[in-house]
Amino acid sequence: MRAYGRRWLLALAAGVLAGAGACSADAAPPPPTSSAAAVSATPTPSSSPSPSLVAVTKAEAAEVFTEITATDDTLRVKSDLDGRLRMAVDLTTGGQTPLSLAAYLSTDYAPPRYRWGAPALFVPRFRPDEQAPWFTALATRDGRPTLLTFARSDRWRLSSAAELLPGQKLPEIAEDAEGYATALSPDDKSVTISPQFMQPVHASVAETGSSGVTAGLVAAGPYTTEVAEQIASLREQAKADGFSYDSIFSADSFPVYALRTADGGALIQYSLSRTTTTTTKTAEDDYIPVPDAARWAINSTVLRRTLRLVETHQYATAVPPIAKAGAAAVIAHDGGLTRATGT
Template identity: 70%
Template sequence: MRAYGRRGMLALAAGLLAGVTACTGDAPRPATTPAAAVTTTPSPAAEEPAVTPAQAAEEFTAFTLTDDSLRGSTWESTFEGRLTMASDITTGGQWQITQAAYVSTGSRPPRRQWGAPTLYVPRFPRSERAPWFSALVTRDGRQTLLTFTKSDHWRLSSAAELLPGQELPEIALDAEGYASVVAADDKSVTISPQFIGPVHASVAETGTAGVTAGLLGAGPLTTDVAEQIAASREQAKNEGFSYDSIFSADNFPVYALRTKDGGALIQYSLSRTTSTTTKTAEDDYIPVPEQARWAISAPVLRRTLKLTETHQYATAVPPLTNPSAASVIAHDGVLTRASGQ
């Protein structure tokens, strides 16, 4: 998150807060068409969307079958072959998470148990180059929000498990059951989708003391993380190390659905890079955490340790007509890379 710079973050926060406080009443009602202006010319047949609910259901089933086959214990493909095939059905942050699942288990990641999905399919025009859809499904006994996107073919891009006590907000659907997409720069919600990653990164680093404090609700994935970073930095200093942990939105895709209350359900990813470096004598070794032993065999390192995690979230963002702190309702994340010397 540091790459944005304090000046840029101040400007971002000021713009967001100004948008929240600018709303002083209900939005104006749209103008109606006078009855005399209505013509009797029949409208042309509606064009079929880029993806229909039936097609989305087929793609979801195809993914789960392929995923199960790759994870199956009887699969005879080589390690590299499995990774190649896994990369062909995943993208974005989900590819990094999937790659770690294969590498950390010797190409034997646990198989998944899937329930029947509830699909949320936006009505994209046929010309849309990157259509996507979401699915709420029970995965391994936990409600999980998935998002699939299409380039040359469909791939899983995001997966986040609903947190305890959280429910998916009601998604706005049209008469035919299609969902609506919230544009990246949409200003009818308290945090535009294009800003959700940087805002979350800032809150996770600075907590209640940062310029974005109050835009995201406090909790274990936001302000608590900032407190943990501050405590770890102080402990490392006392033990003769330097420590820092930085979140970044990188170039991960963002997906946003309109909720029935006028807000947005936004799905996005962040990377977290934690670095520890010795500052004193070379015999002050850095311990390697157990969860990183699949990438670093040594129990301690002499000079530096760098851990990279990939996290995926779903956050319910209120409409400007009812401003309040956005709430992170779903998450999944793992260590995806580790290095040091």
């Protein structure tokens, strides 16, 4: 977005900032836990003497949270504003980009609006010259605790959003004396799964379950082993019905963010795409039904040869330290169908 367009959009959002505060006033604030960390950035040692010597301060992070959530809410109000979808997508990066695009296209440009609570901020202490700083916030979204990660390249954008799963709590984040968190390097070996391997390990468990080489590295559950069981079951059913079926998880180019936890472990946030393909193998009259959830992208109830569904999923996983070896646990998730094609 050009500079003048950005200023105009911020002016548009300014009118709802007070309203955003009012909406969040009745939401329970998240517990006062700690800060955040990323795979692509080099953390500044926590012994840095002054909070002014950081790439982003906690006060700046608070402003970013308010600006982006308020602007996003303004754009979600259904209107004939020219370029509204482009501006909404331009607020995002990483896995949030396909999710934001699908939210508009699948609802006839009337995506759901959110009520945000006050955030608890987890801001890594990056060096002042860090080119790609980021931070995480924990806030209630429609009353449900949600982890948000914001990343800066040319400017700040929302990169990830994942709701804490029922019964899960955010692990305590390690902070220095000035309240700044520590970001883990991609190859950090003090935890059972280094941040750079979190995506492929999770993808493997979701595809192969308890029988794969990564079995036991990530705890069983609805976003890991149960997905693998679902894929195996649907593959067998499709074969019996004369179709071929497969479902593959991949990291694509989605970023990874990792924060040091107080127990020496890590909170790792990342995205995966899931591509599910169904193909006919028999006569041409054996049509493939198009699920209702994909009808916004495919203008047909059945397809003759191939159906391809792409989902984008965002996770937060608590990874234990090497000293306390155990299975990593997925504690937060959000995602959905972001693309569908067929012939």
